[in-house]
Amino acid sequence: MYRYDEFDAAFVAERVEQFRFQVERRLKGELTEDQFKPLRLMNGLYLQLHAYMLRIAVPYGTLSAPQLRMLGRIARKYDKGYGHFTTRQNIQFNWIKLKDVPDALADLASVEMHAIQTSGNCIRNVTADHFAGAAADEVEDPRPTAELIRQWSSLHPEFVFLPRKFKIAVIASPHDRAALRFHDAAVEIVRNEAGETGYRIHVGGGMGRTPYLSYVVGDFVARPDLLAFLEAVMRVYNENGRRDNLFKARIKILAHALGQDEMRERTLREFKEIKAQGFLEVPEAERKRIEAYFAPPKFEDLPDDEPQSPDPDFAAWAGTNTHRHRAAGHAIATISLKPIGGVPGDIGAEQLDALADLLDRFGMDEIRVSHEQNLILPHVKKKDLPAIHARLKELKLATPNAGLITDIIACPGLDYCDLANARSIPVAQDIARRFADLGRQHDIGELKIKISGCINACGHHHAGHIGILGVDKKGVEYYQLLLGGSGAEDAAIATIMGPGFGAHEIADAVERVVAAYLKLRNDGERFLDTYRRVGMEPFKNVAYGEQLHAAH
Amino acid sequence: MALQILTANRLIDGDVVYWHAGAWVEALGEADVLAHEAEAAAALDAANASVAGNLVVKPYLFDVRKENDAIIPVKEREIIRAMGPSVHADLGKRAEGSTPASILKAAAARDQPGASPCPKERDNEVSI
Numbered sequence: 061m062y063r064y065d066e067f068d069a070a071f072v073a074e075r076v077e078q079f080r081f082q083v084e085r086r087l088k089g090e091l092t093e094d095q096f097k098p099l100r101l102m103n104g105l106y107l108q109l110h111a112y113m114l115r116i117a118v119p120y121g122t123l124s125a126p127q128l129r130m131l132g133r134i135a136r137k138y139d140k141g142y143g144h145f146t147t148r149q150n151i152q153f154n155w156i157k158l159k160d161v162p163d164a165l166a167d168l169a170s171v172e173m174h175a176i177q178t179s180g181n182c183i184r185n186v187t188a189d190h191f192a193g194a195a196a197d198e199v200e201d202p203r204p205t206a207e208l209i210r211q212w213s214s215l216h217p218e219f220v221f222l223p224r225k226f227k228i229a230v231i232a233s234p235h236d237r238a239a240l241r242f243h244d245a246a247v248e249i250v251r252n253e254a255g256e257t258g259y260r261i262h263v264g265g266g267m268g269r270t271p272y273l274s275y276v277v278g279d280f281v282a283r284p285d286l287l288a289f290l291e292a293v294m295r296v297y298n299e300n301g302r303r304d305n306l307f308k309a310r311i312k313i314l315a316h317a318l319g320q321d322e323m324r325e326r327t328l329r330e331f332k333e334i335k336a337q338g339f340l341e342v343p344e345a346e347r348k349r350i351e352a353y354f355a356p357p358k359f360e361d362l363p364d365d366e367p368q369s370p371d372p373d374f375a376a377w378a379g380t381n382t383h384r385h386r387a388a389g390h391a392i393a394t395i396s397l398k399p400i401g402g403v404p405g406d407i408g409a410e411q412l413d414a415l416a417d418l419l420d421r422f423g424m425d426e427i428r429v430s431h432e433q434n435l436i437l438p439h440v441k442k443k444d445l446p447a448i449h450a451r452l453k454e455l456k457l458a459t460p461n462a463g464l465i466t467d468i469i470a471c472p473g474l475d476y477c478d479l480a481n482a483r484s485i486p487v488a489q490d491i492a493r494r495f496a497d498l499g500r501q502h503d504i505g506e507l508k509i510k511i512s513g514c515i516n517a518c519g520h521h522h523a524g525h526i527g528i529l530g531v532d533k534k535g536v537e538y539y540q541l542l543l544g545g546s547g548a549e550d551a552a553i554a555t556i557m558g559p560g561f562g563a564h565e566i567a568d569a570v571e572r573v574v575a576a577y578l579k580l581r582n583d584g585e586r587f588l589d590t591y592r593r594v595g596m597e598p599f600k601n602v603a604y605g606e607q608l609h610a611a612h
Numbered sequence: 613m614a615l616q617i618l619t620a621n622r623l624i625d626g627d628v629v630y631w632h633a634g635a636w637v638e639a640l641g642e643a644d645v646l647a648h649e650a651e652a653a654a655a656l657d658a659a660n661a662s663v664a665g666n667l668v669v670k671p672y673l674f675d676v677r678k679e680n681d682a683i684i685p686v687k688e689r690e691i692i693r694a695m696g697p698s699v700h701a702d703l704g705k706r707a708e709g710s711t712p713a714s715i716l717k718a719a720a721a722r723d724q725p726g727a728s729p730c731p732k733e734r735d736n737e738v739s740i
Binding site for chain 2: 086087088089092093107108109110111112140154155156157158159403474475476480482483485486489532534535536537563
């Protein structure tokens, strides 16, 4: 894992003390709320419905055992015993008291964590493929590149007051596990015909009120030019992005107003200028220094036999929650944070502690947070899988549903969030309970449901095979159903079916849509494939059931 | 005007508070129900003074309705603020015993299957 150097450690510690002083001044009344709000947001502290919420950065979703333990401690000491993993690989605590935040940040700093740039109009925490360094299909580990971007973008003086927030993802595999094309900018590490690695740069994706898929502005950026090229993208955005309208301020609006050709040309012009100055080249030595921190563990030469367990539940779990690893005899394991009827992404303090112990016991250095709100063990020896599964089962963390219909992404929604219009979590729970039967889930196959409680789309509803968007109508919760989205390499923006559903109708509608899919599908077709073949109409015809006739 | 209650979040811990007799209380059941515009405006003025005094942040008025003498917020958002997260009965105001029984009853009715049926006239007016 990446380790702070002296500069990083001193800077984070200094930042904690600055914020401690700012909180003191706020509580004494020396700062007004208007003066204080931008300061607290710069330190990841939001005010939500019931309390303050602290959003902590997990760069590229990687956590060590001591960091997991510290998150458990924060949950116990300053919160109500649990945290919530988000769709940006971060963790949020929901009940933090303002007076406690400086101490919580000091505790985090002791394990090289912070909440800087988890809010505000800056370049946010950089996300990456959660299978980084372990996936069998990747060109290289994308995290050293993500770390380079993190260092470049942290407190970059030119980009602390952007028109709006800016989110970057990095992947290095043809299989997109990071919703690449829904990001403001994304870096895809690719290999050319000559066998050299370089960067394909995507710009202008986003969800929210106006969803767009990104397009490519740099086909093959050479390795030393990565930061210069990204800086060029940022300059075009910073100079031309709309500051007059909050809803049109993201780069997606600029990128799609300018069009791909113009955006490419402007970016290239800036890039040439930056390159001519010559100082923003990534030195190979620095890259190597960073890469060394991400060196994979020494993989033992192990037989690739499939592990056996006397527990009849093991096979189902191994079938859905383990994935092919680059090294023989190893596997990647998904720890589902989607127990049937639970809160997607929530984790208790004792579970955080126990997972830290699990890492230690099985000689694993790190765990990952996925944007799908699950945790990933990237390097597991296959022979350890039965014992790991047994322990996860004791911790109630062995739900065998990764990638299935009950593995639902849901934002905190109106249960917590100040921006939400409707609740997301109860809808996710209702749907998960209806499809709890594992045989039924397997019959349905890969089906990604994503739920947001407002148009800001933290629950990625635009990218759901089935998306659900909560809206408010005169104070009552209603839900729009969307079909056909994807956040993977076959990225697509979901289409709204039609009029919304009441809170007690939405799960029925999902069941009808799924039943229609089961009738309509051809052999081997996922829900998304069938939708793409037959279109919205057959699903719309059944989703409203009797109510359609009553309404029209 | 509609009946209203004045609310804010407490500065030091973010807890939801309500305006009652010139001060802030934690239980919605104790809040002043404001029936006249002048009354609501005066309460908001006083609340702004307590923002300046660093007690609370983000004060605002929300609509409530009277149902069999019980006061129920019109918007779901305020029902949830008065109770805590609906998915955690063990946390927040409900767990602390400060949610009025009438709101607990309204929330339970809301969560019954068959509640909030689709309106007869569906519409697409909701902008997304």
